[in-house]
Amino acid sequence: MIKLFNTLTRKKEEFKPIKTKEVGIYSCGLTVYNYGHIGNFRAFVFADLLHRYFEYKGFKVKHITNITDVDDKTIRDSQKEKLSLKQFTSKYEKAFFEDIKTLNIKESFKYPKATEHIKEMVSIIKKLLDKGYAYKTDDGIYFKISKDKEYGKLAHLKFADLEAGASERVTKDEYDKENVQDFCLWKFYDKLDGDVFWDTEIGKGRPGWHIECSAMSMKYLGETFDIHTGGIDLIFPHHENEIAQSECATGKKFVNYWLHNEFILVDGKKMSKSLGNFYTYRDVLAKGYSGMEIRYSLLSTHYRIPFNFTFEGLDSARNSLKRLNEFVNRLNFVKSDKDSKKVSDLIKNVKKEFEESLDDDLNIANALASIFGFISEINKLKISKKEAKEILKTLNEFDQVLGLNLISKKESIPKEIKELMDKREKYRKEKDWKKADEIRDKLKEKGFVLEDTKEGIIWKKA
Ligand SMILES: [Zn+2]
Known part of the structure; x- marks a missing residue:
């Protein structure tokens, strides 16, 4: 049984899918006006963990991650660079796909783009106009929050805020809780938008940001679906507005579980360009991290805890990953036929702990701690080749969730290297340590490191 913390109820709830053993997940994707920053990728790695864990538990996962390729920011910055909107956004879109690949994020079922779903947006707005939830002004079509009695249920807004905001309007896509107001569904054409517009039944113009996600999520997942994810900064106004538009248009509950990851800090401070502590994912790669x-x-770090990004933290991630990979590498060299007879119980335990932790609102920190505890226990034993295989199989299962590429196939070594290793073995038997060490150094130059372990001599790529 998987329990998830639902922002709507502010409680951990047992996950009950709409369809048996299937789950629909919508994740707000990247606004392609820049390279994704580490905070963006925290949200995508979290959604990936969710996706992978459901698959591990035998669910069929239909995951949708959208691309926001038209909004205030993409238009503003494409004009600055004197590029068409499409030329401008496609550069960052391409980068996004390269980035999620190197982060080993599983492919979503679809990556819908806002500019390709205008028809669906117009159809929702028409429904809202018909039902009296939306109204036209000179500059656009707005959602009337005073008409929606449930407005504010996700962000837990106070009634007084709604009263104050109900008589005003906000045209911009982004605003904060202090400015709860009627928000824009469709922006009538303004010459400042240049050549970005669509001629539609509801007028010439472009969509507001919020309606984009309502249209794309419902198109692929239905009018009611299981899970919607995003960073906590999206709770208000973006997700609040998505709920209002969708539920008032369809008369149905929009999403059953809202999951939000906490924000990212850099060295304990808010990440911002003005503080000079703003990092895109590519900036971090350029510093030599994989x-x-x-x-x-x-x-x-658990998704509901603010993540403090530091380079010391990255170094420690590097060490943990190295420990995992070295453990896996050593298992490939075990030759003994003698069982320790303790491995199967340890495997049973670690599997139980791993699943109990992740069932509990994806407690990844506990799941990883169990794996490292398991490794320490195994390291105390003399295990057989058969047991090593069992351990590798278990780690492979865990890695379906972690996505750390732990189990790479045992690499084959070039003939020349093999000959050098055999030669060194011969010198060692003859106790010619000097010559043996010379070969060890030579191998190191060629990128192969030898290590003496209780399984005998093992090699790894430097
Ligand atoms: Zn969204």
Whole structure:
């Protein structure tokens, strides 16, 4: 039984899917006006963990991650760079797909783009106009929050805020809780938008940001679906508005479980360009960290705890990952036929702990602690080749969830290297340590490190 913390109720709830053993997940994706920053990728790595854990538990996962390729920011910055909206956004869209690949984020079922779903948005807005939830002004079509008695249920807004805001309007896509107001569904054409507009039944113009996600999520997952994810900064106004538009248009509950990951801090401070502590994922890669190390770092803090990003933290992620990989590598060299007879119980325990932790609102920190505890116990034993295989199989199962590429196939070594290793073995038997050490150094130059372990001499790539 999986329990998830639902922002709507502010409680951990047992997850009950709409369809048996199937789950629909919608994740707010990247606004492609820049390279994704580490906070964006924390949200995507979290959604990936959710996706992978449901698959581990035998669910069929239909995951939708959208691409916001038209909004106030993309238009503003494409004009600054004197590029068409499409030329401008496609550069960052391409980068996004490269980035999620190096972070080993599982492919979503679809990556819908806002600009390709205008028809669906117009259809929702028409329904809202018909039902009296939306009204037209000179500059656009707005959602009337005073008409929606449930407005504010996700962000837990106070009635007084709604009263104060109900008589005003906000045209911009982004605003805060202090400015609860009627928000824009459709922005009538303004020459400042240049050549970005669509001629539609509800007028010439472009969509507001919030309606985009309502249209794309319902198109692929239905009018009611299981899970919607995003960063906590999206609770208000973005997700609050998604609920209002969708539920008033369909008359049905929009989403059963709302999951939000906490924000990211850099060295304990809010990440901002003005503080000079703003990092895109690519900035961190450029400092010499691998996608897997960054993934481990983003993954290892529970999603509902603010994540403090530091380079020391990345170094420690690097060490943890190295420990895991070295353990896996050593298992490949076990030759003994003699069972320790203790491995199967340890495997049973670690599996139980791993699943209990993740069932509990994806408590990844506990799940990882169990794996490291398991490794320490195994390291105390003399295990057989058969047991090593069992352990590898278990780690492989865990890695379906962690996505750390732990189980790479045992690499084959070039013939020349093998010959050098055999030669060194011969010198060692003859106790010619000098010559043996010379070969060890030579191997190191060629990128192969030898290590003496209780399983005998093992090698790994430097
Ligand atoms: Zn969204």
